[in-house]
Amino acid sequence: MVRWIATLAALLVAPAAWAEDADYYRGGWRAADGPPQVFEFVIVGAQVHGVYCTYCSDGTTLARIEGSFVEDDGIAFTVRHLDLAGNLVSQDRLTGKLEGRKLRVTGTRGADGATIDLVTIKDPRGPAPATIPQIILPPGSPPVKVLERRGGAAPPPPAPYVQAAPWKQQLSxxxxxxxxxxxxxxxxxxxxxxxxxxxxxxxxxxxxxxxxxxxxxxxxxxxxxxxxxxxxxxxxxxxxxxxxxxxxxxxxxxxxxxxxxxxxxxxxxxxxxxxxxxxxxxxxxxxxxxxxxx
Missing domain, CATH: 2.40.128.520 (Lipocalin)
Incomplete structure (x- = not known):
């Protein structure tokens, strides 16, 4: 009986720890409601870096993320907002913690000290469908649709590439x-x-x-x-x-x-x-x- 209770307890505890694995955090999250906000996290061991943006096709909104990851605590990170010359303007100090299938981002905005409390989600659209298989995270996500290849004759090969001029030397x-x-x-x-x-x-x-x-x-x-x-x-x-x-x-x-x-x-x-x-x-x-x- 004691062994059975211990086994049951282990099974009940294991999913909570497993659900906080880095594969449940990594990649892109967007605000569930309100103005667009996107966080992209690259997780390598305990180190985190990435980018943040609002209207992401506007490159002036792109900011840099730096932080750390611990399974039990989630992601602790800063968002470094920069001017066009690359100088630091302000720095948000934030934490991202899973709540079910959502990531709650909380902390303080550097520009004015305001409190941030934002619910973010994985985009339900998934990636753009293609004719080749694709995979997405987090684990348990639905499969990505694979498009059928069109029949008929193959298109002609593209014209050969012709380099326009010598490449620049000593790039910087x-x-x-x-x-x-x-x-x-x-x-x-x-x-x-x-x-x-x-x-x-x-x-x-x-x-x-x-x-x-x-x-x-x-x-x-x-x-x-x-x-x-x-x-x-x-x-x-x-x-x-x-x-x-x-x-x-x-x-x-x-x-x-x-x-x-x-x-x-x-x-x-x-x-x-x-x-x-x-x-x-x-x-x-x-x-x-x-x-x-x-």
Whole structure:
């Protein structure tokens, strides 16, 4: 009887601890009600970093997140609001704690000392459907719809890529800062926002920019001659059957074009995503952008 009671007690306690695992916290959360607010968390062990934004297609609202994670306590973090030069303007001090399938964010706003008490959710739309399988977190989320491939003849191959001019040599942050656009047009087009917090770079890729499941934190920037390298974090969504993963990106820049090769860190020998972005636009050129669903 004692053994049975001990076993039952362990079963009752285990789910509560399991439910607070990092996979239930990582990735993107948006405000359940009210004006748009989005938090994107990258969790690596006990360390947390990421980005925050309001109208996320407006790069001037992008702020940097730094913090820590403990299973029993959730995420303790700051949101660093910056001016366009990358100087700290104010700093919110916050905690994120799971309440069922929602994340409650509480704390103090740095600008005026006001109390913050915000309920955030995972976006029920999930990521944009594709013809390949995708997976999302948290565990227990519904499967992502897989689109049927269209029949008929395959489209003709694209014209071969022709480089417009020699790549810039000795790249530096000033060559990268701002907004890069690519991957089509209309609602799904991709924005790569790259900002500086003092001497450090951070950023976000999104498209559409009103759904945390179509966003990814940009980090780990490094320059090596005519190549810039950085990572795209897939914390809670991505193709295949495993998340989180990182897409390692290497790029050249020239003639307002960022030519990149992006490869998954868990499959570096697999062909990468080879594509071009155009830019950079000044961050303030996106001020006032509002997605249709915001």
């Amino acid at each position: 942050p000033k060559d990268l800062l701002g907004v890069w656009l690519g991957f089509g047009y209309g609602e799904p087009k991709q924005y790569f926002f790259i900002r500086n917090d003092g001497d450090e770079l951070f950023g976000m890729a999104c498209g559409p920019c009103d759904n945390p499941y179509t966003m990814g934190v940009l980090d780990n920037f490094a320059f090596d001659g005519d190549i810039v390298r950085f990572d795209i974090q897939h914390q809670d969504w991505g193709e295949g059957s495993k998340v989180p993963f990182v897409r390692n990106l290497a790029a050249h820049i020239g003639m307002n074009e960022l030519r990149m090769d992006a490869r998954r860190d868990d499959a570096p020998d697999r062909p990468g995503i080879v594509a071009s972005l155009v830019g950079p636009l000044a961050l303030e050129a996106t001020a006032g952008n509002v997605n249709a669903a915001d």
